[in-house]
Amino acid sequence: MTAARRLALGAAALGCIALAVTLALWALDVSRWNDAFVSGDVRFRVAPEDERLWRPAELVPLDAARRLLAVQDDVDFREAVRALRQAELEDPVISDPEVAIRRNEAQARLEAIVVRDSDDSRRSRAAGLLGVLGLARFVYETQEREALLSATIANLTQAIALDPSNDEAKYNLELAYQRGRGLELTEASAGSNAAPGGQGSKGAGAGQPGSGY
The missing domain is CATH 1.25.40 (Serine Threonine Protein Phosphatase 5, Tetratricopeptide repeat)
Incomplete structure (x- = not known):
């Protein structure tokens, strides 16, 4: 196997790993949004002034999960x-x-x-x-x-x-x-x-x- 071939396979493997990690983080963000609505609605009863209500910390940048879930x-x-x-x-x-x-x-x-x-x-x-x-x-x-x-x-x-x-x-x-x-x-x-x-x-x-x- 040539060096170029090994390099290409390594890059592809790294790309797959990066994609898998991104999808896992994305799934976690989706779960956080679901939890944020439930917990935020409950907390609203006692602390409506809390600016963190319905604002989960997303791991994937650019508000990807929020956009996905609309x-x-x-x-x-x-x-x-x-x-x-x-x-x-x-x-x-x-x-x-x-x-x-x-x-x-x-x-x-x-x-x-x-x-x-x-x-x-x-x-x-x-x-x-x-x-x-x-x-x-x-x-x-x-x-x-x-x-x-x-x-x-x-x-x-x-x-x-x-x-x-x-x-x-x-x-x-x-x-x-x-x-x-x-x-x-x-x-x-x-x-x-x-x-x-x-x-x-x-x-x-x-x-x-x-x-x-």
């Missing part, structure tokens, strides 16, 4: 729900400018999902949560309330159109119409315990983490 939309939705929870919708008074920033962030994230996501069910839930945010703003904002209510109704109507089984959006749409008629309601329009993966409780966009994905 999970970015799932991550984006969870982060939008986290932003909404941190927006303190149950507080009708904004005394902290940081809260206003969080509410604007939550709105921007949810709007992006409604526009860009390929899954109608997830888009419906995002549009419904925009409706929840609008109902909360309607409580404390004193200017342009008619335009705000109109946008809220439009978001909730879109949520129902995208997913006719979205009962939460239907409930909140009726609530929005009642607000528009100037009725005094005792039910809270939004809750502080929104949870990623959940369908949510009526009027709150809350739910059990890990379900509904």
Whole structure:
């Protein structure tokens, strides 16, 4: 066997080893992503501010596993729900400018999902949560309330159109119409315990983490 032949065989062997190692690491990254969703949804209940939620450490560069699994939309939705929870919708008074920033962030994230996501069910839930945010703003904002209510109704109507089984959006749409008629309601329009993966409780966009994905 010539030296060139031996060199070629050695290079091929090294290439096979490198490929095998890469595939093994890739498989490990895929497993880490699956675990990250389960553990992240659980941890969200007690530490929603944790920036490591749904962020596994990938071994293969260039986010190969994330791209393979096409999970970015799932991550984006969870982060939008986290932003909404941190927006303190149950507080009708904004005394902290940081809260206003969080509410604007939550709105921007949810709007992006409604526009860009390929899954109608997830888009419906995002549009419904925009409706929840609008109902909360309607409580404390004193200017342009008619335009705000109109946008809220439009978001909730879109949520129902995208997913006719979205009962939460239907409930909140009726609530929005009642607000528009100037009725005094005792039910809270939004809750502080929104949870990623959940369908949510009526009027709150809350739910059990890990379900509904």
